[in-house]
Amino acid sequence: METRGIIEAISEAKQNVGGIKQVVWVAAGGSHGGFYPAHYFLDQEAKTIRSKNITSNEFVKAPPSFVGENTVAVICSMRGTAETIEAAKVAKKLGAATIALYVDESELTELCDYQVKYESVALDESDFSKTNSAYGLKLAMLIMDQVEGYDQTETALAEFSKIDAIYRQAVLDIRPKAIKWSMQNRESTSIHVMGSGPAFGAAYIFSICNIMEMLQIDSPTVNSCDFFHGPFEVIDEDTSVFLLVSEGRSRSNDERAVRFLNQFGGKKVFYLDAKEIGVDKFDPSVSEHFNHLIYSPILNNVFMRELAYQIKKDYMTRTYMWKAPYK
Known part of the structure; x- marks a missing residue:
């Protein structure tokens, strides 16, 4: 399923509990830093959506109290880092909708509700519009557009090309x-x-x-x-x-x-x-x-x-x- 379809499906599924209200971006190391533009976008542009960028093991040990049925958890690991897999388990237990960003399939992709395969930022042959950071930012824009509207959505999405x-x-x-x-x-x-x-x-x-x-x-x-x-x-x-x-x-x-x-x-x-x-x-x-x-x-x-x-x-x-x- 493409990214817009994923967000539309989550939004529809969450309507009976009040819709999407929060997003957590969960990963470790470079993948954690790679979510910065997505979090920054929502933190700067959204009026009603709460966003938090958090490292995997911190999320495992001390998940924010707001995480629940109104949350989308976007979880990234190239090959299935152990603590990121544990973070996905915690997110699901708390009722969040989960999206895995990955390069190689792992237990993370098995656990999460939706999967988005990305291309490594470290490989010269990659399409750099399809890195984890690019998909994170695109998901953030689509979530905001779905929940409260974003008047630059079509302009922004066209820029990825x-x-x-x-x-x-x-x-x-x-x-x-x-x-x-x-x-x-x-x-x-x-x-x-x-x-x-x-x-x-x-x-x-x-x-x-x-x-x-x-x-x-x-x-x-x-x-x-x-x-x-x-x-x-x-x-x-x-x-x-x-x-x-x-x-x-x-x-x-x-x-x-x-x-x-x-x-x-x-x-x-x-x-x-x-x-x-x-x-x-x-x-x-x-x-x-x-x-x-x-x-x-x-x-x-x-x-x-x-x-x-x-x-x-x-x-x-x-x-x-x-x-x-x-x-």
């Missing part, structure tokens, strides 16, 4: 800067990643999944606004900073950070402007919600890979993941 081409052009345009950045950072022991608003989820994934998990380099994630409430105290000429300058209403917050870093930072300060990677090519009425869908694969497939090449790191190796017990 642009994603793959914009991403592929961005790869070509930005690679020279990525090579220069990676050469400047091949000896960095810490890389601060900054962003705000619609780009913060991409910053978070770049830190925890790309730089820390895949390259084993320390990487704090800092909100461009909260930068001025503590983190800016560590800035000097040697600090490595990677700042996402987003398209949309939060752009001025990122630009404020740019002005400070231009004055007090050094040669390891790097800005990746959403306009450089084509986010401004989306319709301006909805473009801010597409920041993540271009940023995240560019960071993973261009910047992370170029840095891995410079430091001679096999980014598929791990120290603890898949090796050490952590139950």
Whole structure:
């Protein structure tokens, strides 16, 4: 069943209990960060729908009290992470309608009421309009349109057809800067990643999944606004900073950070402007919600890979993941 049909079916099934009132986005690690644009969209645009983005094991141990028959739980795992499967069991026990986003079938797809297969953000051959983040955002838009109406629905849905081409052009345009950045950072022991608003989820994934998990380099994630409430105290000429300058209403917050870093930072300060990677090519009425869908694969497939090449790191190796017990 396609995404619009799924939301229509859930809405109809929930009519006798008062309809859809809440959405929880449940996943772990990069999949959790991948739901950020969906949650951000509802958090910013919806007037009546409650949205929460929560990690799988937190949901298992402490599910929000509002989760129940009026809830849609969108649950993502590429291959069936154990704690995400447990989260699906909890969501179903609490009465939520469940949608699994997956690459490989697993117990998660068996448990959930509906299934949406996505394509990996880490594979060059993927259609980048069909990643987990893209499907999450599309589901969020369709839920809002179904429940309370969204006057930009058709405009927004049409923009998904642009994603793959914009991403592929961005790869070509930005690679020279990525090579220069990676050469400047091949000896960095810490890389601060900054962003705000619609780009913060991409910053978070770049830190925890790309730089820390895949390259084993320390990487704090800092909100461009909260930068001025503590983190800016560590800035000097040697600090490595990677700042996402987003398209949309939060752009001025990122630009404020740019002005400070231009004055007090050094040669390891790097800005990746959403306009450089084509986010401004989306319709301006909805473009801010597409920041993540271009940023995240560019960071993973261009910047992370170029840095891995410079430091001679096999980014598929791990120290603890898949090796050490952590139950």
